Amino acid sequence: MKKQDQQNSAKELLRKQYARMVEKVTPSSKLLEGCLRSFWVGGLICTLGQAFSDLGYRYLSLNSTEASTFGSMVLVFITALLTGIGIFDRIGKYAGAGTVVPITGFANAMVSPAMEYRPEGWVLGTGAKLFTIAGPVLVYGITASVAVGLIYCLIGG
Amino acid sequence: MMLWTYIKVFLCGGMLCLMGEWIILKTKLTPARILVAYITAGVILSAVGLYGPFVSFAQAGATVPLTGFGHILAQGAIAAVQEKGWIGAFTGGLTAAAGGITAAVFFGFLTAVLFKPKAKQ
Numbered sequence: 605m606k607k608q609d610q611q612n613s614a615k616e617l618l619r620k621q622y623a624r625m626v627e628k629v630t631p632s633s634k635l636l637e638g639c640l641r642s643f644w645v646g647g648l649i650c651t652l653g654q655a656f657s658d659l660g661y662r663y664l665s666l667n668s669t670e671a672s673t674f675g676s677m678v679l680v681f682i683t684a685l686l687t688g689i690g691i692f693d694r695i696g697k698y699a700g701a702g703t704v705v706p707i708t709g710f711a712n713a714m715v716s717p718a719m720e721y722r723p724e725g726w727v728l729g730t731g732a733k734l735f736t737i738a739g740p741v742l743v744y745g746i747t748a749s750v751a752v753g754l755i756y757c758l759i760g761g
Numbered sequence: 762m763m764l765w766t767y768i769k770v771f772l773c774g775g776m777l778c779l780m781g782e783w784i785i786l787k788t789k790l791t792p793a794r795i796l797v798a799y800i801t802a803g804v805i806l807s808a809v810g811l812y813g814p815f816v817s818f819a820q821a822g823a824t825v826p827l828t829g830f831g832h833i834l835a836q837g838a839i840a841a842v843q844e845k846g847w848i849g850a851f852t853g854g855l856t857a858a859a860g861g862i863t864a865a866v867f868f869g870f871l872t873a874v875l876f877k878p879k880a881k882q
Contacts, residue, residue, distance in 0.1 A: 634786070635783070635786050635787075638782050638785075638786055639779045639782050639783055639786075640779075641782075642775075642778040642779055642781065642782035643775040643776070643778060643779040643782075644775060645778070646774055646775050646777065646778025646779070646781075646826075647770075647771035647772065647774045647775025647778070647822075648771065648775075649774065649825060650770050650771065650773070650774025650775070650821050650822045650825040650826065651767055651770050651771045651774070651821070651822075653770075653774075653821040653824070653825040654766070654767060654770040654820055654821035654822070654825075655767075657820075657821055670860075672820070672821065672824045673833075673860035673861060674860075675821055675824070675825070676824065676825060676829075676860070676861050676864070677860055677861065677864040679825065680861065680864045680865050680868055680869075681864065681868050684865075684868040684869055684871070684872040685868075685872065687872060688872040688873075688875060688876035689876065699778075700782045700785065701778050701779075701780075701781030701782035701784075701785055701792075701795065702775075702778045702782065704778075704781060704785075704792045704795055704796065705777055705778045705781040705795065705796075705799060705826045705827060706774065706778065706825045706826050706827070707825055707826075707827065707829075707830065707861065707865075709792065709796060709827065710796060710827060710830070710865060711865050711868070711869060713792070713793065713796065714865055714866070714869035715868075715869045715872045715873060718869055718870065718872075718873035719872065719873045719876060719877075719878045720878045722873060722877070722878065730870065730873045730874070731870075734866065734869055734870060734873065737792075737793045737796065738865065740793065740796075740797050741793075741796045741797055741800050741827070742862070744797045744800060744801050745800040745801065745803075745804060745830065745831055745834050745854075745858075746834065746854055746855065748800075748801050748804035748805065748831070748834070748835070749804050749831075749834035749835050749837065749838040749850075749853075749854035750838065750850050750851060750854065752804060752805075752807075752808040752835045752838050752839065752850075753838030753839060753841065753842045753847075753849060753850025753851070753853060753854070754847065754850045755808075756808075756838070756839050756842050756850070757842050757846065757847045757849075757850060
């Protein structure tokens with residue numbers, strides 16, 4: 605009897621240890637998987653952008669700055685289209701930050717609410733919701749750039 | 762040579778996205794905050810002269826992520842200040858970033874007009 609008790613408590617201990625191990629391992633493997641997914645999808649999106657900008661540079665006689673803008677514009681166009689036909693959300697669910705961090709995330713954040721709030725009207729629905737997330741991004745980006753310009757001006761640019 | 766460029770683009774762009782995912786999962790920041798953080802970080806890194814060399818190394822791997830958008834804003838503002846003085850701080854940023862922003866507004870609006878939202882599962 606005593607032996608069985610000991611065995612049981614040993615089993616109990618093992619089970620607890622196992623549960624603790626699972627707890628420790630699960631979130632980090634989720635973290636690893638999420639990071640890997642966003643790495644390869646995000647990397648691929650940037651590579652596509654490079655390909656489009658190379659095409660623009662070679663065949664549309666754009667200079668290198670214009671070509672890089674052109675690459676981003678094509679990505680924005682593709683994102684808008686894929687969001688419209690409902691495919692982009694699926695890619696986004698898989699890739700997480702892999703689609704959020706590139707310019708595709710900015711484009712998707714404009715199109716998605718603009719489509720969703722269309723029933724509220726062309727002006728306050730589509731027109732306004734286009735900037736739900738793009739608005740704050742532009743506010744902080746523009747404010748920071750004006751600050752940079754003014755500081756540059758002050759310290760003798 | 763071209764292949765090496767594309768490898769650099771893939772690795773650097775991927776790393777920036779990986780960092781974003783790591784921040785999202787670790788801090789529960791929403792994607793909207795990530796976008797704001799990335800563009801602001803891009804402006805600052807560009808202003809202190811770190812992002813420019815990164816762009817010439819990683820090309821689209823640095824310009825396609827939203828930090829690159831911040832870099833364009835900051836460099837536009839600085840270039841315009843050099844050219845026109847203080848008024849450039851107000852005109853330079855958006856002038857340089859006009860292509861990307863206008864494309865996003867135009868294509869975004871067009872899509873929202875043309876497509877009906879799908880019912881969410």
